[in-house]
Amino acid sequence: MWLLLLVLGLAAGSFLNVVSLRYDPNRFLFARPVIGGRSRCIHCGTTLRWFELIPLISFVLQRGKCRRCKARLTLQYPVVELLSGLIFVFVPLRLSSLFYILHSTFYILSALWILALLTLLTAALIDFRLRIIPDECNALLVLAGAGVALLTPVADGAGGSLLHSYGILMFASQNIWLNKLLGFLAGGLGLLALLAVTRGRGMGFGDVKLAAALGALFGWPDIAVLVGMSFVFGAAAGILSVAARRKTLKSALPFGPFLGLAAAFMFFAGFEFVGWYLRVLVG
Numbered sequence: 001m002w003l004l005l006l007v008l009g010l011a012a013g014s015f016l017n018v019v020s021l022r023y024d025p026n027r028f029l030f031a032r033p034v035i036g037g038r039s040r041c042i043h044c045g046t047t048l049r050w051f052e053l054i055p056l057i058s059f060v061l062q063r064g065k066c067r068r069c070k071a072r073l074t075l076q077y078p079v080v081e082l083l084s085g086l087i088f089v090f091v092p093l094r095l096s097s098l099f100y101i102l103h104s105t106f107y108i109l110s111a112l113w114i115l116a117l118l119t120l121l122t123a124a125l126i127d128f129r130l131r132i133i134p135d136e137c138n139a140l141l142v143l144a145g146a147g148v149a150l151l152t153p154v155a156d157g158a159g160g161s162l163l164h165s166y167g168i169l170m171f172a173s174q175n176i177w178l179n180k181l182l183g184f185l186a187g188g189l190g191l192l193a194l195l196a197v198t199r200g201r202g203m204g205f206g207d208v209k210l211a212a213a214l215g216a217l218f219g220w221p222d223i224a225v226l227v228g229m230s231f232v233f234g235a236a237a238g239i240l241s242v243a244a245r246r247k248t249l250k251s252a253l254p255f256g257p258f259l260g261l262a263a264a265f266m267f268f269a270g271f272e273f274v275g276w277y278l279r280v281l282v283g
């Protein structure tokens, strides 16, 4: 079962690589020129054979080079395939540790969170390459959020918050739909305010839309922790890249990937992190 999930995840990752590397802002994300057609080497243009398209394995066997022109292939290929594989395996594990869920609901809820995290990975890759976050990604996140609101158990009184009782401390409503609506507003308005304060340095309206969509997916108060974490990650990366003299303070990194990273952190470790934080703060 887990092996099957891993293989599915690797294959999905190879699809995400194609979408994120071929995406053109003037086209729909899933337009035929983006997702259709045979895969080619981006350096020499040769059509790839089936044995050159096996996730991870082809890359390792070819030592990261095109078989014909010997050009070095981007590390994005194996890294994204592996990340996607891990998402497929660890999302169901995490959900089963967070909630007591009946079988059929569990499968659909797992699929929704997998879809959401893969969407975020795609958005992050496109933001890195083009400094754009496609609206299609935001729409998918909101749709996944509606499904999550419909299926997440709310018996703990925290309205679907992944933080459970800590969520109640942070004013989660018992109504999951109200939490998702509040999250949408808090994410969007919060980043809009920060955009105004920072005057757009390293941040753009695309990040405002992504934060609103993440708010609809995670709900209140999880989105507040998520946005806070994204700033911690962003600041840490900023300091590191300036220290490494790779960037000056002015050539800021795109912010979308940090929102995506914080979302993954929130999903996989948010509950434990907030618990630890409160213990340090109170004790």
Ligand SMILES: [Zn+2]
Pocket: 041, 042, 043, 044, 045, 046, 066, 067, 068, 069, 070, 071
């Ligand atoms: Zn080539």
